[in-house]
Amino acid sequence: MIALHDTIERVLRLSKADACTVIARRVAGVNIRWAHNTVTTNGDADEAQLSIVSIIGRRVASVTRTHFPPEQLEDMVRESEAACAKRPDAPDYMPLPDAAGDPADWGAPPADADIHVLDPLVPQLRTLYDQARSAGIATFGYAESQTTTTLLATSTGVRRRHTERIGKVDITAKTPDFARSSWVGQVTHDFLDVDLGVLFDTLQQRLAWSAQRIDLPAGPYEVLLEPSCAADLAIAAYWFMTRRDADEGRSPFSRPGGGTRIGDRLFGDITMYSDPAEPAIEAAPFCHGVDSGGASSVFDNGLAIARTEWVRDGILQDLITPRYWAAKIGSVVPAPYVNNLIVPGEGPSMPEMMAQTDRALLITCFWYIRTVDPQTALVTGLTRDGVFLVERGEVKGAVNNFRWNMSPIAALAQATQIGRSGMAVPREHDEFLRAKAPALRIARFNMSSVSEAS
Amino acid sequence: MPNTRVAPDFLALPLDRLADAALTVARTRGATYADFRIERLRSQTIVARDRELQTSVDGESVGFSVRVVCKGAWGFAAGIDLTTDAVASVARRAVEVAESLAPLNTEPVTLADEPAYTDTYVSRYEIDPFAVAEDEKINFLLSLNDRALASKRIDRVTSYVMLVREQKFFASLAGSRITQQRVRVKGDLEAVRIDKSTGAFETMGSAAPPAGRGWEYFTKVHDFSKDADDIPALLEEKMASPSVTPGRYDVVIDPTNLWLTIHESIGHSTELDRVLGYEANYAGTSFATLDKLNTLQFGAPMMHVTGDRQIEHGLSTVGYDDEGVAAQTWDIIRDGVLVGYQLDRQMAHKQGFGRSNGCAFADQSGRVPLQRMPNVSLSAGTKPITLDDLLAGMDEGLYIVGDKSWSIDMQRDNFQFTGQKFFQVRGGKIVGQVKDVAYQSRTTDFWNAMEAVGGPSTYLLGGAFNCGKGQPGQIAPVTHGCPAALFRRINILNTAQEGQ
Numbered sequence: 001m002i003a004l005h006d007t008i009e010r011v012l013r014l015s016k017a018d019a020c021t022v023i024a025r026r027v028a029g030v031n032i033r034w035a036h037n038t039v040t041t042n043g044d045a046d047e048a049q050l051s052i053v054s055i056i057g058r059r060v061a062s063v064t065r066t067h068f069p070p071e072q073l074e075d076m077v078r079e080s081e082a083a084c085a086k087r088p089d090a091p092d093y094m095p096l097p098d099a100a101g102d103p104a105d106w107g108a109p110p111a112d113a114d115i116h117v118l119d120p121l122v123p124q125l126r127t128l129y130d131q132a133r134s135a136g137i138a139t140f141g142y143a144e145s146q147t148t149t150t151l152l153a154t155s156t157g158v159r160r161r162h163t164e165r166i167g168k169v170d171i172t173a174k175t176p177d178f179a180r181s182s183w184v185g186q187v188t189h190d191f192l193d194v195d196l197g198v199l200f201d202t203l204q205q206r207l208a209w210s211a212q213r214i215d216l217p218a219g220p221y222e223v224l225l226e227p228s229c230a231a232d233l234a235i236a237a238y239w240f241m242t243r244r245d246a247d248e249g250r251s252p253f254s255r256p257g258g259g260t261r262i263g264d265r266l267f268g269d270i271t272m273y274s275d276p277a278e279p280a281i282e283a284a285p286f287c288h289g290v291d292s293g294g295a296s297s298v299f300d301n302g303l304a305i306a307r308t309e310w311v312r313d314g315i316l317q318d319l320i321t322p323r324y325w326a327a328k329i330g331s332v333v334p335a336p337y338v339n340n341l342i343v344p345g346e347g348p349s350m351p352e353m354m355a356q357t358d359r360a361l362l363i364t365c366f367w368y369i370r371t372v373d374p375q376t377a378l379v380t381g382l383t384r385d386g387v388f389l390v391e392r393g394e395v396k397g398a399v400n401n402f403r404w405n406m407s408p409i410a411a412l413a414q415a416t417q418i419g420r421s422g423m424a425v426p427r428e429h430d431e432f433l434r435a436k437a438p439a440l441r442i443a444r445f446n447m448s449s450v451s452e453a454s
Numbered sequence: 455m456p457n458t459r460v461a462p463d464f465l466a467l468p469l470d471r472l473a474d475a476a477l478t479v480a481r482t483r484g485a486t487y488a489d490f491r492i493e494r495l496r497s498q499t500i501v502a503r504d505r506e507l508q509t510s511v512d513g514e515s516v517g518f519s520v521r522v523v524c525k526g527a528w529g530f531a532a533g534i535d536l537t538t539d540a541v542a543s544v545a546r547r548a549v550e551v552a553e554s555l556a557p558l559n560t561e562p563v564t565l566a567d568e569p570a571y572t573d574t575y576v577s578r579y580e581i582d583p584f585a586v587a588e589d590e591k592i593n594f595l596l597s598l599n600d601r602a603l604a605s606k607r608i609d610r611v612t613s614y615v616m617l618v619r620e621q622k623f624f625a626s627l628a629g630s631r632i633t634q635q636r637v638r639v640k641g642d643l644e645a646v647r648i649d650k651s652t653g654a655f656e657t658m659g660s661a662a663p664p665a666g667r668g669w670e671y672f673t674k675v676h677d678f679s680k681d682a683d684d685i686p687a688l689l690e691e692k693m694a695s696p697s698v699t700p701g702r703y704d705v706v707i708d709p710t711n712l713w714l715t716i717h718e719s720i721g722h723s724t725e726l727d728r729v730l731g732y733e734a735n736y737a738g739t740s741f742a743t744l745d746k747l748n749t750l751q752f753g754a755p756m757m758h759v760t761g762d763r764q765i766e767h768g769l770s771t772v773g774y775d776d777e778g779v780a781a782q783t784w785d786i787i788r789d790g791v792l793v794g795y796q797l798d799r800q801m802a803h804k805q806g807f808g809r810s811n812g813c814a815f816a817d818q819s820g821r822v823p824l825q826r827m828p829n830v831s832l833s834a835g836t837k838p839i840t841l842d843d844l845l846a847g848m849d850e851g852l853y854i855v856g857d858k859s860w861s862i863d864m865q866r867d868n869f870q871f872t873g874q875k876f877f878q879v880r881g882g883k884i885v886g887q888v889k890d891v892a893y894q895s896r897t898t899d900f901w902n903a904m905e906a907v908g909g910p911s912t913y914l915l916g917g918a919f920n921c922g923k924g925q926p927g928q929i930a931p932v933t934h935g936c937p938a939a940l941f942r943r944i945n946i947l948n949t950a951q952e953g954q
Contacts, residue, residue: 033925035730039528039559041528042529042551043531045519047515047532062512066534067514067515067517083512087592088506088592091507129558138734144926170735174731181734183735248648250657256650256651257650292508293508298509368862368864370861372949373949374657405870405947449868449894452867452896453863453867
C-alpha cells in the first residue's frame with residue numbers, strides 16, 4: 001500500500017471536480033477481554049479508510065472505501081464526481097476553508113499501533129486473577145489501545161493531520177453468586193500508568209461495602225455521582241446541543257416564541273467546554289467527516305476547531321453550529337462539534353464529599369441512558385454495579401439499583417457541590433473516552449423504580 | 455424474481471488462495487482450530503430533511519480476519535491487504551496473540567462439533583439496492599417529504615433509507631468453505647409539529663420495520679406514501695390530546711412496538727454468554743440463569759417464543775453463522791416456560807448442550823465473532839383473533855403503536871418503553887389519543903400479564919439494524935416477529951411528570 005499522503009495527493013491530481021476533499025484514516029488497535037479471571041476474546045486489527053468528497057457547482061458527493069489500491073483510485077474519484085451530477089444542490093454548500101500551511105509531519109507515515117502496548121498489563125493480569133481467586137471474586141474486564149491517524153487535504157490547499165492514541169481498561173468484580181458487583185474504569189494512553197492492584201483495591205473496597213445490603217424504595221434522593229456518572233450526564237446534555245434544532249423549535253434549547261435559550265441560566269453552577277488542546281484528551285483540531293446534518297457539514301472539512309465554551313457558570317453560551325447554519329441565521333460565529341468534553345471543578349475529592357454528607361446515595365456508574373422526551377431533555381437510565389447509602393459521612397451498605405428518569409440539564413442544574421475534575425470513563429457513552437468531569441452532589445435525583453439487577 | 459447469485463466481483467477475489475495461506479500458517483503453528491473470514495460490507499445512508507437532501511453517504515469496507523485456538527486460548531488478528539503474504543502475516547499474529555495470552559487462560563477452549571460444509575447462500579431479495587440509481591432513491595425520499603409537508607399540519611419532516619449488502623467468505627481448518635450474500639434495508643419518515651408560541655413539539659415516525667429485503671421494500675412492501683399521508687393528522691391529534699394519567703392500565707401492544715420489548719427482555723436475557731457472565735463488564739448478565747432452564751415460568755401459558763436464523767426476510771437469517779454452523783430453528787420459551795438459549799460453539803460445548811444453534815456473528819472483518827441474537831419471535835395464536843378482538847377485551851385501556859424510547863437493566867429485568875402513538879380505548883373501541891406515555895415493568899411480570907395473543911392477521915416482522923454488544927463494540931441486525939397482544943394492569947408513567 002502506498003503512503004496515505006501520497007494517495008491523497010494522487011486523488012487530488014485525478015480530481016476534475018470544482019473542489020475536492022480527501023480524508024484518509026489509519027486505525028490500529030489491540031485489545032484483551034476477560035471473564036471469570038481468565039482471558040476470552042483478544043486480538044488486534046488494522047484498518048484503513050479513504051474518503052473522497054467531490055464538489056461540482058453546489059452539489060457534493062462522497063465515496064468511502066477501505067480497499068483503495070492505486071489502480072482503483074481513479075474509479076473512486078470518477079464515482080464521486082458522477083454521483084454529484086444527479087444530486088440536488090447541497091443545502092449546506094459553503095466554499096471550502098482556506099489553506100493554513102502544511103503540518104510539519106504531513107509526509108510522515110501513519111502511527112502504528114504498538115502491538116506490545118498491552119504487554120505491561122499481562123503480568124499484572126496474572127496477578128489480578130490470582131488475587132481475585134484468592135479473595136473469592138470473579139473479575140470481568142476489557143483493555144484496549146487504539147491509534148488513529150487522520151490526514152485531510154483539500155483542493156484549496158488545506159493540509160491537516162492528527163494522530164491520537166488512547167485506550168482504557170475497565171473491570172467489573174462480582175462475588176461468585178453475582179449478588180454483589182462493583183466497577184472501575186481508567187483512561188490511559190500507554191498503560192504505563194495503569195496499576196491493576198490499585199483498581200482491584202477499589203473494587204474490593206466496594207464489594208466489602210456491599211456486604212451490608214440495604215433495600216430502598218424509588219423516589220427522589222440526594223446523590224453523590226462519581227465522575228463517570230457526571231460525564232455521562234454532561235455528554236447526554238451535549239447531544240442535545242445542536243443550534244439548528246434549537247432554532248427550528250425542536251430542542252430543549254429552543255426558546256418559546258422563537259430563537260434559542262443561549263444566555264439563559266439552565267445549568268446551575270456548571271461549566272462545560274470542549275477544547276481540542278485539552279491535555280490528556282486532545283481531539284482532532286479540525287473538522288473531518290463525510291456526513292452533513294444539523295451538527296456537521298462536509299463543507300467544513302479542514303476548518304480549524306478552537307476551544308468552545310458551551311456553558312459558563314450555568315449559562316448556556318453556545319450550541320454546535322456548522323458554518324452553513326451560522327451563515328443562514330446570520331451574526332453567529334460557527335461552533336463546530338469537538339470530540340471531547342470537560343466539566344471543570346476545583347472542589348473536594350469524593351471521600352471529602354462523602355465525609356460532608358448527611359444522607360445520600362453514592363452512585364458509581366450509569367447504564368442504558370436513552371432519550372424519552374427531546375422537548376424536556378428527559379432521559380431514562382439505570383444505576384449499575386455499585387449504589388451505596390452514605391449516612392453521616394460513612395458508607396452504610398449497598399443499595400439496590402434503580403431506574404431513573406431525569407433531564408441531564410435539570411440534574412446538572414441541581415448540583416449543589418462540584419468536586420475536583422479529572423479524567424472520567426463514562427460507562428454509558430463508553431466510546432467517548434475524551435471526557436473530564438468532577439464528582440457531583442445532586443440535590444434531587446428522581447429514582448423512578450427499583451431494579452433488582454445485581 | 456429473487457436474486458440468487460453472489461456478486462461476481464466478490465467471487466473474483468482470491469478467496470480460496472487467501473484462505474489456504476491463513477489456514478496453512480495456523481495448522482503449521484499448531485492451532486487446534488482456525489477459521490479465516492473475508493467480509494465486504496457495502497452501505498449507503500441517504501437522509502432528506504424537509505425539502506432538501508441532507509446527506510448521502512456511500513461506503514464499502516473489505517477486510518479479513520484469522521481466528522485460532524492455540525494452546526487452549528483464542529487468538530484473533532485482522533488485516534486489510536488482500537495478499538497471501540499479508541494474510542500469512544496476520545495469521546502468524548493471531549497465533550502470537552493466542553500464545554502470549556495462553557498462560558493467563560484457565561479454561562482451554564473447546565468447540566462443539568459441527569460438520570464441514572461447502573456451500574453458497576444468498577438471502578431472499580429481489581432488487582439489489584446498490585443497483586438502483588441514486589437519484590431514484592433521493593427522489594423517493596424528497597417526494598415523501600413533499601407529500602407529508604403538503605398537509606400543513608406538520609412543520610418539519612425527515613426521511614431516510616439505510617441500505618446494506620453484506621458478503622462473507624468463511625473457511626475453516628475443518629474443511630468448510632462457505633460464501634454468503636445478504637441484503638437488508640431500513641427506512642423511516644419522522645414528522646415534527648411545533649407550537650412555537652409555547653415551545654411545545656411532538657414527533658411521530660412511520661414505524662416501518664427494517665427487513666431482509668432489497669429496494670422492492672420501498673416500492674412494493676411497505677407503503678411509505680400512506681405514512682406520509684396519515685402521520686400529519688395523527689400527529690396533530692396527538693399534540694392536542696390529553697396527557698396520560700399515570701397508573702395501571704390494560705394495554706394492547708401492536709407488533710410495531712412489541713418487537714422491541716421482545717428484543718430487550720427475551721432476546722437478550724436468553725443469550726447464553728450473558729447468562730454465563732461473559733458480558734458482565736459491558737452488556738450485562740441475565741436473570742434467566744441456567745438453574746431456571748425448564749422451570750422458569752417466563753410468561754403466560756400461551757407464550758411460545760422461537761429462536762431462528764432461517765425465517766424469510768429475517769435480519770439475522772443466514773445460511774451459516776460465523777463459526778460455520780448451519781442455520782437452525784429452536785424453542786426458547788414453550789408454553790410460557792424457559793426451555794432454550796442462544797449458543798455459539800464454545801458455550802454449547804462448555805455447558806453440555808451438544809451442538810451450537812448457530813448464533814455466532816461478527817459485524818465486520820476486524821471483529822471477533824460473538825454469540826449474537828438470532829431472530830427471536832413470539833408466535834401468533836392459532837385462533838384467528840384480530841386486533842379488534844383484542845381491543846374489545848379492554849373496557850378501559852391503551853393501544854400502543856410504534857417503537858421509540860427503550861431502556862432495560864443489566865440483567866434484562868426492569869424495563870421502560872415509550873411508543874409513537876397511544877390510543878385510548880373505552881368499551882373496546884378507540885376513542886382518541888393520549889400522550890406522554892411510557893410503560894414500565896419487570897420482564898416476567900410483564901409476560902405473565904399477557905392474557906391473549908393475536909392471530910396470524912396481527913403478525914408482523916419487526917426488528918433493528920443496530921443491536922449493540924461486546925467489547926470492542928459490535929452491532930448486529932435482528933428480526934422479531936410477533937402478533938399484537940393484550941396485557942393486563944401494566945404500569946403506565948406520565949413522562950411529562952417524571953423527573954419533575
